[in-house]
Amino acid sequence: MARGAGQQTRSEAVQDRIRADILGGRLRPGQRLKFPELSERYGVSTGAVREALLKLVAKHLVSSEAHHGFQVTDVTARGLADLTDTRTEIESLALSRAISEGGLAWQAQVLAAHHTFEQTPRGDGDQPSEDWLIAHADFHTALLAGCANPRLRDLAASLREEAELYRRWSRPTPADAHRWTDQAVHKEHRDLLDAVMAHDSERADAVLRRLIGSTSGMVLDTEPHA
Numbered sequence: 001m002a003r004g005a006g007q008q009t010r011s012e013a014v015q016d017r018i019r020a021d022i023l024g025g026r027l028r029p030g031q032r033l034k035f036p037e038l039s040e041r042y043g044v045s046t047g048a049v050r051e052a053l054l055k056l057v058a059k060h061l062v063s064s065e066a067h068h069g070f071q072v073t074d075v076t077a078r079g080l081a082d083l084t085d086t087r088t089e090i091e092s093l094a095l096s097r098a099i100s101e102g103g104l105a106w107q108a109q110v111l112a113a114h115h116t117f118e119q120t121p122r123g124d125g126d127q128p129s130e131d132w133l134i135a136h137a138d139f140h141t142a143l144l145a146g147c148a149n150p151r152l153r154d155l156a157a158s159l160r161e162e163a164e165l166y167r168r169w170s171r172p173t174p175a176d177a178h179r180w181t182d183q184a185v186h187k188e189h190r191d192l193l194d195a196v197m198a199h200d201s202e203r204a205d206a207v208l209r210r211l212i213g214s215t216s217g218m219v220l221d222t223e224p225h226a
Helices: 002-023 035-042 046-058 077-101 104-119 130-144 150-168 174-179 182-197 201-217
Strands: 062-065 069-072 170-172 218-220
Touching: 002 035, 002 046, 002 150, 035 046, 046 062, 077 130, 077 150, 077 182, 077 201, 104 130, 104 182, 130 150, 130 182, 150 170, 182 201
Parallel strands: none
Antiparallel strands: 062 069, 170 218
16 A cells, blocks of 8 residues: 555655646657656656646646557647636636635635735746736636636646647737726736626626636747846
C-alpha cells in the first residue's frame, strides 16, 4: 500500500511539473512528449510519466493519438472559439448555482480572494506575472466554490486551465488591448464581485460573459513571449 501511495505522489509531482512547463511555455503547443526524454528531464520512471500525461489529457493540456503518442495540445483559432463558447456556458451555470447555494463562508472566501487579486501587481510586459495569474485563477475558483455540484466545478476548472494555455500563446488585438487596460480589467472584476455579493445573478452573468468573451479577441502567437 505504501509503495502505491508513493508512486501516486511521484505521478502527481511530475504532473504538476509538466503542467507548469506547458503553461510556462517551456513545452510548446504541438510538441511531442516522449517518455524517455520526460523521464530523464524529471527524474522519474516512464510509468510515472505516462500516468501524469494521461491525467493531463483529461485536462486537455496534452493530446494523445493512436500511433502518434502524446503531445502538448495545439492551439488553433477554432479551438479558442470553441473553448470560449463552452467556458461561457459552463462557468455561467456554475456561478448561478454558487450565488443561489453559497453561504456566508463562501462570500468571505470570495471577498478575500478578490482582495488578493486586486492587490497583486500584474507585472511588466505583455504577459502577466505568475503571481497575478495565480491570484486571478484563485478569485474565479472562489467564485464557483459556492456551487454544490463538484462535477460542475471540476469541469469549469478544467476549461479555465485549458484557457491558460491559450492565454500563454495569445496576444490581444490592438483594439482589445486598448479596451482591456489593467484598470478596465479590475473594474470588470469589481463589478463581478459586487453583483455576486448582491446576489444579482443576471448582472453577474453579464459581467462574467464579457470577461470570458474577451479571450475571443486574442490573436494566436506561437512565438515565445519574453
